[in-house]
Amino acid sequence: ATLCAISGALSLLLQVSESTSVAAAEEEQQQQLPQRIYGLLDKLSCGRKQPPDASAKFALLLAEFLIKQKMRYVPPTRYERQLYYHLLHRMEQLKSIPNSANLSPIEMQSKLLENAFQRNVQLLPPSLKYGALNANAEYEQLAMSYESLVNRGQPNRTQSDLCMRDIVTLSVPSCKLSLQCLSILTSEQEAYGYQRTHQVLLLYMLQHHKCAARLSPPRLYEELGRLHCNEILNEQNAIRSLALGLGSYKDLYLEQATICGLFGFNEFLNWRNVMEVDSWYPDKPDEQHIDDLALVYYTNALLLLH
Ligand SMILES: *[C@@H]1O[C@H](CO)[C@@H](O)[C@H](O)[C@H]1NC(C)=O
Numbered sequence: 001a002t003l004c005a006i007s008g009a010l011s012l013l014l015q016v017s018e019s020t021s022v023a024a025a026e027e028e029q030q031q032q033l034p035q036r037i038y039g040l041l042d043k044l045s046c047g048r049k050q051p052p053d054a055s056a057k058f059a060l061l062l063a064e065f066l067i068k069q070k071m072r073y074v075p076p077t078r079y080e081r082q083l084y085y086h087l088l089h090r091m092e093q094l095k096s097i098p099n100s101a102n103l104s105p106i107e108m109q110s111k112l113l114e115n116a117f118q119r120n121v122q123l124l125p126p127s128l129k130y131g132a133l134n135a136n137a138e139y140e141q142l143a144m145s146y147e148s149l150v151n152r153g154q155p156n157r158t159q160s161d162l163c164m165r166d167i168v169t170l171s172v173p174s175c176k177l178s179l180q181c182l183s184i185l186t187s188e189q190e191a192y193g194y195q196r197t198h199q200v201l202l203l204y205m206l207q208h209h210k211c212a213a214r215l216s217p218p219r220l221y222e223e224l225g226r227l228h229c230n231e232i233l234n235e236q237n238a239i240r241s242l243a244l245g246l247g248s249y250k251d252l253y254l255e256q257a258t259i260c261g262l263f264g265f266n267e268f269l270n271w272r273n274v275m276e277v278d279s280w281y282p283d284k285p286d287e288q289h290i291d292d293l294a295l296v297y298y299t300n301a302l303l304l305l306h
Contacts, residue, residue, distance in 0.1 A: 026271045029278070033302045034083055036278070040295045041090050051097035058113060059292035060091045063299040065117040065208075066126070066262075070303040073125045087299075116168050120210040128304045129264045133230050143238035146192075150252070153191025155184045160198040167205050175211035182215075186224065192235060197255045200228045204262050222263075229260040233267050250280060251290055258297040264304065274301050 044052055044060075052060065067084050070076075076084060095114075142149070155163060163181035170177060185203050206212055207221040236256055239249045246253050254277060261269035277294055 025275065029271055029274050030305070033274070033298055034087075037087065037295065037298050037302065038090075040291055040298070041087075041094065043291060044094055044295075052094055053288075054113065055289060055292045057095060058116065059295045060095050061114070061117045062262075062296050064088055064091050064095075065121070066296070066299055066303055069123040069126055072123045112165055113168060116164070116205065117208070120170070120172060122208050122210050122212060124208060126304060127264050128266055128269065130266045132226060133233050133265055133267050135233065135267060137230070137234050137237075139234045139237040139241065142234055143241045146235070146238050146242070149190075150193040151195075152193075153189065153195035154187065155195060155198055155202075159184060160202065163202050164205065167202060167209060170209055170211045172210050173214075175214045177206075177211070177215060188227070191231075193252055194255065196228060196232055196235070197252075197259045200225065200232070200259050200263075203228070204259070225260075225263045226265075229263060229265050229268070232256050232260050233265075236268075246276075251287065251293070254290060254293045254297060258293045258300070261297060261300050269297075269300060269304060271301075271305060274298070274305070 044056055051057075067088055071081075071084055159180065163178070163184050166178050166181045181202070184199060185206060187199070191199060203221060203224055206215070207218075207225075212218070212221065236253065239246060239253055242249075257268045257273050257277075260267075274297075277297065280290070
């Protein structure tokens with residue numbers, strides 16, 4: 001516990017900043033990202049439930065996957081290699097804390113999800129995409145009714161969990177995906193908030209599954225990702241325009257940025273958002289889901305923003 005306290009104090013010290021220009025602020029962020037990630041990993045190993053819950057484990061899996069994907073396609077410098085291996089090692093340790101013997105149904109589900117991004121995965125070249133989305137769509141109307149729209153659409157929690165299970169348990173060579181799951185992924189019906197982000201996360205998981213190419217041409221995943229994230233960009237613009245600021249939408253905002261950031265869209269993965277998320281930490285230190293999302297978001301920023 002003492003060690004945890006010390007490393008907590010250290011990461012606080014590292015956050016103190018007196019930047020003068022945007023460029024200086026970005027450079028500083030760049031240097032501090034590894035510390036932020038270590039800070040979140042420390043929090044996972046010290047403060048929270050042991051073993052890490054399903055959401056934390058999923059975040060660890062995803063962060064590891066991003067690092068491996070990057071290393072596979074872009075030869076790291078010596079410094080990067082050391083950093084990446086060290087991060088992977090810490091993440092692996094956290095993931096391997098054993099579950100209890102008697103698993104509840106929810107734990108069973110999470111046990112199953114431990115297979116996500118493990119077997120039958122396909123690593124793809126990661127890249128940052130500039131200007132691929134439509135940044136100038138009208139969002140004022142959406143902003144006015146956002147509160148009532150945000151729970152609309154599919155998939156709901158149950159549907160989303162089932163579809164995720166279907167994707168994780170897909171097997172080569174049959175690659176048979178349920179119709180319900182396929183229809184969730186390709187639906188162009190109205191969806192907002194977490195319903196929409198779950199749609200995109202499921203799409204990303206399928207896109208990186210060995211079965212992806214058997215189910216549809218690679219370009220289709222990209223195109224669907226672009227369509228969904230265009231809608232999500234509108235939601236983010238609407239949220240940002242609200243008089244109270246992000247307010248109660250912080251968790252959703254970061255989920256949107258994290259998931260569309262996985263596709264490399266610069267509108268979501270950028271220094272402005274890194275700084276935005278950083279600015280929440282002094283007064284919002286203990287929201288687990290935000291920490292889990294931030295772990296993935298910061299890791300992706302570390303890998304793709306230069
Ligand atoms: C989720 O949606 C399905 C299909 O519309 C519905 O049958 C089910 O009751 C919903 N579940 C929840 C928890 O809302």
